[in-house]
Amino acid sequence: MKKTYLLMLLVLILNGAGAYAQTDVIPLKGTVTNHLGEALSRATVTAKEAAVSAVADNNGSYSISVPRTDTLIFSAAGYQEKRLPVITSGVMDVTLLPVDTKLDEVVVIGYGKQSRKFVTGAVTKAEIVKDIPNTSITQSLRGRVAGVQFTDNGRPGQNGTILIRGPRSLSAGNNPLIVVDGIIYNGILSDVNPNDIESLEILKDASASAIYGSRAANGVILITSRKGVSEKPAINVNTFTSTSSPGYKVKLLSPERYVQKILDARRELGQEADPEKVASYMAPNEAENYLAGRTVDPYDVATQKDAGIRSIDINMAGKTQRTNYFISASFADEKGIILNDRQKRTTFRINLENKITNWLTAGTNTMYGRRDFSGILPNLDFFYQLSPYATIYKEDGSPRQFVVDGENVAGNPMYNPYFRSNQQVQNNLFANFYAMLQAPFLKGLSYRINASPNVRWINSYNAVRQDTSLANNTKSASKSLTNYYDWMIENILNYNKQINAANHIDVTLLYSRNSQFSEATGANASLMSTDVLGWNNLGLGETQTVSSSAARIQGVSYMGRLNYRLLGRYLATFTIRRDGSSVFSENHKYATLPSAALSWIVSEERFIKNSPFVNLLKLRASYGAVGNQAISAYQSLSRIGTQRYVFGDGGTTSLAYYPSNMANSNLKWETTYSTNIGLDFEVLKGRIGGTVEYYYMKTKDLLVTRDLPRMTGFTSVWTNLGQVDNSGIEITLNTTNIRAKNFEWRSSFTFSSNKNRIVHLYGSDTNGDGKEDDDIGNKWFIGQPIYAYFDYVFDGIYQEGDTDIPAGYKPGYVRIKDVNGDGSITADDRTIIGQGQQPKVRWGLLNEFTYKGLTLSVFLNAMQGWISDFGLIGRGPVERSLNFIDYGWWTPENKSQTRPSLFHENKYGHNYYLSRDFVRIQDVALAYNFPKAILDRFKISNMKLIVAGKNLHTFTKWIGADPESGETARTSLYPMPRTVSVGLNLGF
């Protein structure tokens, strides 16, 4: 390859260059590329004898002066090393082949880093998907990490949920702990710009997460933001624009089916049902629209046609001998499918580290995010109930209050967007200021102090204008301000020493204090004298109310960790953490949580070390305890709630007190004891690599809101109880299936399966049957998953002519199975009919094809083995002028065996269940890296064009908006967007 341009040259003459005679040294230059022809920036070229080295620039170009007789070593991270004798012509272009191995990868493990090779716990480094435009981390990780369930409803700025290895906790949080740049983060993950992230590690077992002790029961996600990597400043610009449409539209009654519904309903009620007279059965304005052939579809009326994302992100990074910096800014405007569903997000970050002296380094990681959700959405309840013959607007163009004459069950979906306005802004300032000292008197001893404030504030302002068609005063406004102030101070002492050839220790000690404070103030004004000032002058309201609240949580932690390595292949980690938290009762403020892990790098043993086949074989085993304190403040105390009442005519407000909860003076930590056995392997020079994990987790003293017999006076109480087990396997497999010149095919497969069951509840046998009591009231059963559905068994639909229709029943009603065969349907015929909330199996398959600069990736995501109740099949007010999901109701002609008649009565109060199984073509992306030769002319170091599609198709039997989010209430049925994006990444 011929090189014409050399943009940058970096020569580091370390020592001894002068020892060679000048005449023996010749100048050399060339480029280092991989098999796909991509430049390997930062490849190192070292002269073996002369100990001279150079680093390739962004174009892979290097130049170096070396002795004529020397040998050059070409190396780059992730590539096989190449040794070549110096060629006297002066030009050496070299192609390096990848090694695929991840052994040398550095992994963040919490309060430190480690080489992947020496990690003892179950730590997964997640690949941040760079080729697929995303604005949130959860979106970019959906389905890609074994054992981790990221779910996302596709709405702008809505934080998805994350579940690591299944739910342990019944009612305390199941969200993992998020640690950003070493600091526990209580904010929202959506505030973090995914382009700022260098790496993301997931700590899954107790050994790995035990260092976070009482907060780690649900696993830990460690996010590390980027740093400068080269002296040459690197400037990157990433931008994309996308357009979205509903991935699936909930199937509502079509105008024809709506008419059929009216006729079927009347017939079932025994009223006249003459198709010729349908108009007379409708409300007056419906009839008018029907006769005029006018119909409306909510998807036309209350969605935004320009749904999609516009995003731009700029970052600058670099380093000097003393300073390392990374500065970024981003802006994203995301519009969802539903009208006014929108987020405008702005983020800034500065990571700055300065080496002040040889022994002192200080720096900061600071981010600020502002998310603006302003915009009034149509009421989705009304959206999905909109009659196809409704009238939305009055003649003057303003929306009617009700869309069908006399029908007030559902109002006008367009009413709120027209008459209301709001401002909803969330701000988040999260920073860590740190200093690190290297002890001058003892090599390997270091101390780090972190001081991290996190300030979040939310402004929520609302105003309602006067609807001039109404007699009453509808003008109202409100302001609500919420502030959070969290702080954490950490003192970390580390001692790292290779004691002798065989023994290596790494000790970490921590003392930290933290506090979380929140406060909210709200002011409301109604019956305002004017609406022209919006929410800015609440004093104009005739009725004014105020409210405020505040809460504080305090915590303290001590932690010690010892990593011990013997002979480079026997590894051990011991951790102990002691946490105190104010949220627990007086006698249970503290918990001590130990863990241990052992690991054996089999492939370092002599008998296998030189095998050409195996690169890595590592066995890991760990056991430990982690806690859960994910309950809010003051739950163990009894509290007083307030209401208001007015005595006497023209009287004033009297305050009312009532006991709002049952206290629990014994509320304590929930503890998970987890065993993890893992196997890491890499064979064929890393062409095939992966991890298999088996885990068994026992969670005791579960923090639960236990449903109480109402005769206690309360509906529920926070309590600790019993034991829940989670066990499962996780498989990650990465392969390079084909590697040819200019072409490569790689696959990545993740699979996980979790089994969840309740082992103990209250440890009582009060009914004396020799078995521990189940708690039917809470639907908790020993041996069954936490989220088990306990219900009557659906057994078809009674048809006309059936001779066994029970008293009070009619054809079209649901047949319930007589499970215990006693000839009658009683409460004893209820049984476990399936598992909800969590699939039995999750898998993801990523295939990437690269041809020269072109990469095609296809990602499938699947969750299987779960069901959900789906109330929208049940009986609604079907006789009213409302639309609903076209569930295919039973009629004498449509002899459905799965769907009841319109007016069936549900004597047993049973639910209807649907499978949530799905396989989704989640991401398809095509990325093109422009060739260097072209870019160089424009002084661009890299340029990538991306075309990507998201949620292209979902295979499922679910009839709601989306099986992954699994929402079942009309107000939550947001369509999952199908998005097509075009993006451009530019580097200078």
Add this chain to the structure above:
Amino acid sequence: MKSYIIICIGCLLLFSCNKDAFLKEKPLSNLSPENVLTDFTGYENLITSLHYYTRDELTGDDVYRYFDMFTGTDLCTTGQLAVTQFVNYETYLTPATAAASRTYNWCYTSILPYANLIIEEASKPENASAFASEAQKNAVIAEAKFFRAYGHNILANLYGDICIMDRFYKEPKTDFVRSPRKDAYKLIAEDLEFASKWLPVTVAKNKEGRIVKGAADHLLAEAYISLGEYDKAIEAANRVINSGTYRLMTERFGVDKSKPGDVFSDLFIQGNQNRSTGNMESIWVWQFEEFTPGGGGSLNGNHQPRGWMPFMVQFTDPAGKLGFSLNKDTLLRGVAVMRPNPYFLYDLWLSDWDNDIRNSKYNLKREFWYNNPASAYFGKKVEARTTPLDTMQRLYPYVRKVEGKAWQSDVNNGRSGKDMIIYRLAETYLLRAEAYLRKGDKANAAASINVVRERAQAKPVLPADVTLDYILDERGRELMAEEPRKRTLCRMGMLVERVKKYNMKPETRNSVAEKHNLYPIPQGAIDANFSVKLEQNPGY
């Protein structure tokens, strides 16, 4: 080795300090019992909650919890054709359905525990300093005991044997047992005797709505009837009737006294309910107050109009246009939850059709005029209709007691700002009549009833004609839309018999069965009480 020293220091740190003061929780914005149980204002505010949550039977649930007490009875059915509320007893009232648990859960998780907390805490010697005197303390306990009795009485009337709740539970409990209905009534009577002794006779205008002695005696009369202690029932009723505090109104009064109407309609004109307005027969009135925080309850306002009035906004004129338009003063949005049976609308009045003022046009609306200016029929009288939709759901005669002015002028929600009379002297007379009758004293029973009938200008009843059925009929005429009818019928064990006779819907008459004289215990309560099997009522 220095490293060992560091590790040792670290270990010391790990296991040191256990008693950190900063981990002690002090709620920043939540009140706790320690703050409120130590002064009189705290107790007053706790009492206020009892009023709030009692009124919430109506205002805390749109069209079910309170209205359940009327639908599917001898007097009422559901007007909306497709609504199933107590149309088919067999499918609507089962242990699994919400009909069984609405009232149950409301009583057990609000009135009863809140009353118990007050009774327990006010009685504690260490809280004595909150009260200026023993009498003041006892008045607080008395009001709480009234509500405890009120809640227990609702449960015992509907469910029969119940789990008596006589203490404030601080720990989970799953081994409740049902006590005999009679034991519940005994506790109710005890509580009310105490309440009667310590409650004030009347309260100041700015306290109207608070419980007075008369309310305790009124309920006590019912409780003694339930216990079969008729003399005590009569005595309790007499304490109200002869107190000199109350009298049946016989002259026009109140805000609209010079407008067309009669004394019976005056009782229910908005603004005429509290005693200070001149209404001398109201004993306990739920308060509503527009434009004032706390004046309306969870759903804001008195939604009697919504429940009782016909679905007139759907009614079309003969040309197919809407016949009615809502008006904040005269026409609120009814949704036809409760449509009176013909038995109430016609049979009950036959003997006194023209003279009984309770059947006057001021009290029972039977004629309607189109009021929609956009209708060609504006101002014309609505003609007779025959389809079920028109006659069951969209237009039917209704009792005008429920009328009121639109809550804060919003015509669309069917709620008013009118105070609601819960106990009225007329009912005390009818309770006394029932006690006399059950005791065998028909003459005095008739005399009690006739006080009520006389005011209504109805012909007196002859002692020989007084039966429990007659008393139920008279209660219907006098107290329609006031007494929660189902509770009365279940208390007397006459629900099934009366529904079979008088409900207008064949499906209701055919599906109601002997078991329905008591509600089923909610399956949720049986499931949650897993330590002891809570017996279900027979037949369910």
